[in-house]
Amino acid sequence: MIAFVEGIVEEVAIDQVVLNVNGIGYRVFVSGTTAYSMQAGSRERLHTHQHVREDGIVLFGFKTRQERDLFVRLLNVSGIGPKGALAVVGSAPIADVVAAIQEERIDFLKKLPGIGQKTAQRMILELKDKLDDLRLPGFDGISEHAQAGFARGDSELFDALLALGYNEKEARGVVRALAKEIEDGIPLESLIKQALQLLARK
Known part of the structure; x- marks a missing residue:
């Protein structure tokens, strides 16, 4: 079992990175948030x-142990596969x-992302x-930022990208x-700039 991989970033895509570890390139699948935080050439x-899985061995990577541990536990929930678990871990703070x-x-x-009523209920029941x-010391509940962000939705950025011609x-x-x-x-303007940078990497 590979517990961690450390090396120089050779490639960055929206859902994966390649780390050069002493001349060996490890392709590691990551969330979009993690991919965006990494730059080619950095360690x-x-x-x-x-x-x-049937077609080979895949590595999934995370910035913290807590992210990895939550990912592993989500895999035990019926209806959540590796891609779904990775999307959840990358979409909101672990706490x-x-x-x-x-x-x-x-x-x-x-x-x-990818979580409906039944899956949410299973997450609660099983986890x-x-x-x-995984609960951080001093954490008293869902952050105000998270509640506000989800409450207002992501429609502004979504609509802006559609207006720019993306599907x-x-x-x-x-x-x-x-x-x-x-x-x-x-601010929306900054979000659009970051979104365009991510899209340009695809």
Whole structure:
């Protein structure tokens, strides 16, 4: 089992990076938020989960151990696969997701990418009592930024990208990748600039 990979970033795409570790290139799948935070030429460490499937072995990478551990536990929820778990981990702060599960905030969970009513209920049922070690000290609930970001929705950025000629699939993917920035209330103009940078990498 590969616990982490540390090396020089050789390539960055919207959902993956290649790390050069002593001359060996490791392709690691990451969330859009993580990909955006990394630059070619920088030295990075990713905590990894090694996922075995029929067509090969895949590495999923995360900036923190907490992100990786939540990802692994989400895989145990019926209806959530690796891509879905990665989208959830990359769409909101870990503390907010953990709090939503423990506090049975179904409305919050349903706004995470790929999570519907039934899946949100399964997340609560299967994980509510298994996440105490991921709850950060001093954290008292879902952040105001997160609540405000989800409440207002992501329509402004989505609509702006459509107006610029991108299709719905491309727009949704970038909105998910910038979920944290949207929650933090970054101005629309800055969000559009970041979105265009992500789209240019595809």
